[in-house]
Amino acid sequence: MIDPKKIEDMAKQIGALIPSQLRQAADDIEGKIKLILQQKLAQLDVISRDEFDVQRQVLARTREKVDLLETQVQALLAERTTPSTKDELPSSDQQ
CATH class of the missing domain: 1.10.12 (Lyase 2-enoyl-coa Hydratase; Chain  A, domain 2)
Known part of the structure; x- marks a missing residue:
């Protein structure tokens, strides 16, 4: 204060x-x-500089975690939409 x-x-x-x-x-x-x-x-709704700095650090860590999770979700979505080579049967085995 x-x-x-x-x-x-x-x-x-x-x-x-x-x-x-x-x-x-x-x-x-x-x-x-x-x-x-x-x-x-x-x-007035005022906080001390120390409280502000702590909250800024918390926000930065949270943002890093969100960015990491977004990257992981994108990778999982990319794996899901890429056709798997295991599911495909070679055409020579079917004859």
Whole structure:
């Protein structure tokens, strides 16, 4: 997830934009902004970079397996459609 320190820094930056006359209210606003940011970021469907890399590796392995299976299926289909020489009888034996 998002680093809580980054959220706090963002809230402070937004709070710093408030004029000095309203500094007392700024502390309250900063806290509310921090809370809102945490809530909204929690609603996002985000994963960590580590989770993403793991899933990418899983997908790569799965793709390799699918490619191998496709090759095997094609080979089996090719064997099935190729006429077998065992089934053919020589014409000289039939006479």
